[in-house]
Amino acid sequence: MKKNVKIIFHIDLNAFFASCAVIKEPYLKDKAFVVGGSSTFKRGVVSTASYEARKMGIHSAMNINDALRIHPKLIIVPVQFGLYQKYSRLFFNFLKRYSSIIVEGSIDEGYIDMTEQAKTRHPIELAKEIQDGLMKEYQLPCSIGIASTLFLAKMASDMQKPLGITVLRKSDIVSKLFPLPIKEMYGIGKKTYPKLELIGIKTIGDFTKLENKEKILSVMSENAYISYVDHIMGRSSDHIDPKRYAIPKSISNETTLNYNMDEADAILKIIVELFESTHERLVKEELVAKTVGIKLRDSEFITINRSLTFNQYTDDYQTFYDAIDSLFEENYQGQAIRLVGIFLNQVMLKKDLKIDYNLFTYQELTKREMSIYKTLENINKKYPESTTKGIKKTS
């Protein structure tokens, strides 16, 4: 039994964007500052608050103006995505010294399987070494959770911040996990937790009680319920699959406008600019996509997504462009728009595509080509100006 238990570390960089800001601008150390709010001045929100700012009640997702009202001398540092990517890479390369079984949870957190390493050294000693190393080499503070599954390791790393190391054994679940408020559970967010509290589910322990099952099913699907209970009880995945997150499944780009706009041409121009930088990334990373779509949010905060799926994967600029153009024409009704976006879904590596194509029979391939031709014909019938471009480029 015991020999199959895995040892998973979840490593979470504390206030990552703020830590990066301090590395670049050391005078920020121990100051109350926030990262965020640069591009859309009046509409900006706090992305990350330094711990000093947090003590004053400033937190992420808070409107910048509200944060300034709390603390007028608050320093506002613009978002610098390139800087975060650089330190994120250094962080994951550092982790690779300890284990090759590693997966990126997001830009600032990762899971590593330390089962083998823990056979010769104590897990806490290893965790301490990782924590100290990241601090000494890169000035990046982190919290580490140690458990037998991904979910429990994630919950454990959250228990002590900043700079904590927390072990969560299966035998600790009742004493350490059950008392936590339900809203602290990973996966339960601001929509679901008020519903759960309303029906008397206040803690993670309440959630697992069999007599509460019926009530909980009025709030979420049975699949979701079963999967959450498994997570809590330590029955969820302990398998780290490095391939799983290696290739993005979608890429997107969106922006909140400085002012609401209602001129179709001007809005479309911004959408095309967003598309161009997304397309650049697609080509640079040697990806292809099968679905393209646009996102519009109006002044009432009503958001719509409209997409089109081709019959084959492509990275062709004009194919996407024509689809975006017709999606916009078909769906924009002249309302005042506050946010626009574009997304590419069903993304995969171009080189994997070739392998796929070899598997197609001649008839399948012909059928696919026929239908993409038809899709374009339909677009072009509606918008004759784009006709020749669309068909010529996609052959």
Next chain:
DNA sequence: TCTGGGGTCCTAGGACCC
């Protein structure tokens, strides 16, 4: 609390095929 930007995963209905 007048509400950013980049992602993942899930659900549900409809179309279509067998």
Next chain:
DNA sequence: TCTGGGGTCCTAGGACCC
């Protein structure tokens, strides 16, 4: 001919996370 069921794909929306 007035009607089943399973499987898969597409579309839209929503919840959640950092």
